[in-house]
Amino acid sequence: MMAKPDTPNSSFLDIVENLCALNGKLETIVESSTNGIAEIDIYGRILAWNPSFQKLFGINHANTDKDFIFDYIPVGDDLSAEMLPKLYEKQTVVLRDVLLEGADMKDRKLLEVKLVPLDISPRIDFIVIIKDKSDILTALHNRELFIKALLDLIEDIKVDNRKTIYNLASLVELRDTTTGEHLKRVEAFTHRLARGYYETFGERDHWVTEEYVEDIGVSAVLHDIGKIGISDSILMKPDKLTPCEMDAMKQHTYIAGRALEKHQGKKDFLSLGREIAMTHHEKWNGKGYPKQLAGTDIPLSGRIVALCDTYDAITHDRPYKNALSHREACEIIKGERGESFDPEIVDVFLEVEKDFERINEEMR
Numbered sequence: 001m002m003a004k005p006d007t008p009n010s011s012f013l014d015i016v017e018n019l020c021a022l023n024g025k026l027e028t029i030v031e032s033s034t035n036g037i038a039e040i041d042i043y044g045r046i047l048a049w050n051p052s053f054q055k056l057f058g059i060n061h062a063n064t065d066k067d068f069i070f071d072y073i074p075v076g077d078d079l080s081a082e083m084l085p086k087l088y089e090k091q092t093v094v095l096r097d098v099l100l101e102g103a104d105m106k107d108r109k110l111l112e113v114k115l116v117p118l119d120i121s122p123r124i125d126f127i128v129i130i131k132d133k134s135d136i137l138t139a140l141h142n143r144e145l146f147i148k149a150l151l152d153l154i155e156d157i158k159v160d161n162r163k164t165i166y167n168l169a170s171l172v173e174l175r176d177t178t179t180g181e182h183l184k185r186v187e188a189f190t191h192r193l194a195r196g197y198y199e200t201f202g203e204r205d206h207w208v209t210e211e212y213v214e215d216i217g218v219s220a221v222l223h224d225i226g227k228i229g230i231s232d233s234i235l236m237k238p239d240k241l242t243p244c245e246m247d248a249m250k251q252h253t254y255i256a257g258r259a260l261e262k263h264q265g266k267k268d269f270l271s272l273g274r275e276i277a278m279t280h281h282e283k284w285n286g287k288g289y290p291k292q293l294a295g296t297d298i299p300l301s302g303r304i305v306a307l308c309d310t311y312d313a314i315t316h317d318r319p320y321k322n323a324l325s326h327r328e329a330c331e332i333i334k335g336e337r338g339e340s341f342d343p344e345i346v347d348v349f350l351e352v353e354k355d356f357e358r359i360n361e362e363m364r
C-alpha cells in the first residue's frame, strides 16, 4: 500500500478530523459519566452540565442560563465566586468535600467537589467534577437505627445493668480490638480520677457521692459507643483524617446521644453513659465538639472522661501515631490546664498520676 502524500492540506484536515473525533468521544464520556460535570466561566456561571449533575441536584429545567455554580455548592475558605479569577490565573485545582444538609439524616449528601481550571478554551474557564460519596452517610444512618433497635431489645429483656453496659461497649470492640482495650483502661482511669475528685471536693460538691464514683467508672465504657455508627474506612484509616472524614467521626457523639435519647434526664445507668458519650470531646475553653460547651456547662462526668480518654490516647499507639511516655502525657495534660481540661481536674490528676502509670502498666 502506498503512503498518502504528506501535503500541508491533508495534514491539517487530518488534525481537524482527529480533533472532531476526539471531541465526540469526550462528549460521550462526559454525558455518560456517573460523576456530575459542569463547565463554568470565570464568574461561576454554568455554561453546560451533564445528566448526572442535574440528577445530583434535582435540576429539572434544561437550560443553564440563569444558573450559578454556587447555587448548588456552598462557598468555602478555598472556593468562592471572588476567588475564581485568582484560581484561574494561578491554574489552581481545588478539591474539597462538601456536606449538604437535608431535612432528614437520610436526605443529607456528601459530595467531593473538584474544580479544574482550563487554559485551552476562550469560553469555558473551569470544569467542575462532583462525586457523590453519600453512601458514607447512609451507612451512618443505618447503624444509628441498628443501635436504637438494640437498645430497645435490651430494655425489653431487662438484663443486669452492668452486663448491659459491657455488652453495648463490646459492640465497638467487635469492630476494632484496640478500642476494646482502650475502654477497659478508660474505665479504670475514670474510676480513679473520680475517686480523687470525691476525696478532694466531695464536701463542697455534695452530689458527688460514693455511688457516683462507682457509676461513672462503669458508664465511661460507653463513651465511644457512637463509633459503631462510623464507617470502617474512617474508623480504621491508618492516616490522618481529612476535614470531612473528621466531621463524620465527630458524629459519634451525636449518634450515641440520639441512640440513648430515651434515657435523657432519667436516673439510670444509661443516662450517665449518654452524658459522657455526648460531652467527652468538649473542652474547658469552649473549643471542643459537638456543642462547644465551656467550663462547668460541661457535665463533670464529661470533664473527667475527657482527661482519661486523652491520657490513654497519648500513652498508646494509634494507627496514625506512636505512644508517648507517662511523663510526656503528664506534661501535655498540665499544658492543657484551663484549655482543654478543667483546672481542678488536672490538679486532682497530678495528685493521682502515679496510679494512672500503674494502671497502664498492669493493663498492658
Ligand SMILES: [Fe+2]
Residues within 6 Å of the ligand: 223, 224, 252, 280, 281
Ligand atoms: Fe470519642
Ligand SMILES: [Fe+2]
Residues within 6 Å of the ligand: 182, 223, 224, 309
Ligand atoms: Fe475514646
